Amino acid sequence: MKYFVAGSDPNDVRRVPSMSWLLEHESTGQKVIFDLGIRKDIERYTPAVFERLHNVIKSEVPEDVFASLTQKHIDPSSDIRAIIFSHLHYDHVGDPSKFGPKTEFIIGPGAKQLLHGPDSYPCNAFSHFDSRLLPQDRTVELPPATDRSFWAPLGPFPDVHDFFGDQSMYIIDAPGHCPGHVNLLVRSDANQWMLLAGDTTHDTRILDGVGVTAVYLDEKTGRSKCAHHDKELAEIHLQRVQEMRKLENVQVILAHDNAIYNSLYDRFGSGLQTQYSIAHDMSFL
Numbered sequence: 309m310k311y312f313v314a315g316s317d318p319n320d321v322r323r324v325p326s327m328s329w330l331l332e333h334e335s336t337g338q339k340v341i342f343d344l345g346i347r348k349d350i351e352r353y354t355p356a357v358f359e360r361l362h363n364v365i366k367s368e369v370p371e372d373v374f375a376s377l378t379q380k381h382i383d384p385s386s387d388i389r390a391i392i393f394s395h396l397h398y399d400h401v402g403d404p405s406k407f408g409p410k411t412e413f414i415i416g417p418g419a420k421q422l423l424h425g426p427d428s429y430p431c432n433a434f435s436h437f438d439s440r441l442l443p444q445d446r447t448v449e450l451p452p453a454t455d456r457s458f459w460a461p462l463g464p465f466p467d468v469h470d471f472f473g474d475q476s477m478y479i480i481d482a483p484g485h486c487p488g489h490v491n492l493l494v495r496s497d498a499n500q501w502m503l504l505a506g507d508t509t510h511d512t513r514i515l516d517g518v519g520v521t522a523v524y525l526d527e528k529t530g531r532s533k534c535a536h537h538d539k540e541l542a543e544i545h546l547q548r549v550q551e552m553r554k555l556e557n558v559q560v561i562l563a564h565d566n567a568i569y570n571s572l573y574d575r576f577g578s579g580l581q582t583q584y585s586i587a588h589d590m591s592f593l
């Protein structure tokens with residue numbers, strides 16, 4: 309936790325989920341998945357990620373996205389309209405290769421550069437971002453926030469996009485954590501919403517306003533760093549999420565929230581995917 313919440317005990321190590329969400333659009337039956345969690349065959353990540361998962365973070369993937377889909381009789385090769393990634397860190401991208409030609413991959417503004425810029429693998433042998441991760445012809449990068457034909461304000465958020473065009477699911481531009489970070493606001497009932505907040509923050513104490521993001525010295529570069537690419541932007545977005553959370557009919561769910569995961573497990577039972585990583589040094593998450 310010392311890399312996430314300022315003042316944490318250096319020995320405070322926690323086991324957290326990497327959640328993946330299957331979302332079904334009620335009126336059309338279209339299925340979308342938000343994030344793919346951690347892949348089972350971790351040796352197929354880039355060498356740098358594999359090494360990290362081997363030596364620094366222990367991951368357990370007893371049931372991956374595909375096992376969960378099979379349980380629900382959903383065929384990944386034909387039944388999923390889109391995968392929306394909150395961002396492209398390895399604990400969110402899973403294994404996109406098993407989805408068929410009908411599935412498109414949606415990434416946030418600026419995320420493409422991570423996959424295809426000079427710092428991606430294999431150009432950069434030490435990169436966490438694999439240029440081979442997504443099929444380019446089925447990958448859609450959302451336009452920048454300056455494109456007002458795509459983005460519009462909603463509540464505290466200046467940039468959201470109504471995905472199905474019927475106000476049932478909004479993609480929220482959520483800058484700060486990582487280039488292309490987005491959240492989803494999903495209507496789960498007539499007047500009930502879930503805000504899937506990805507890595508807006510990694511710990512509910514920060515969401516609750518009783519903890520702050522840890523800042524520490526990166527031994528490799530000698531510079532200070534934190535869990536976010538741009539701390540200031542991340543904090544502005546966090547404040548907006550906190551505003552939404554004040555509403556009684558909005559449940560905010562962080563990708564790595566263990567307490568919510570456990571309560572959802574009680575609600576959905578064994579069909580709920582069980583993916584964990586042990587937070588040992590998750591400065592990249």
Ligand SMILES: [Zn+2]
Nearest residue numbers: 397399507593
């Ligand atoms: Zn993460």
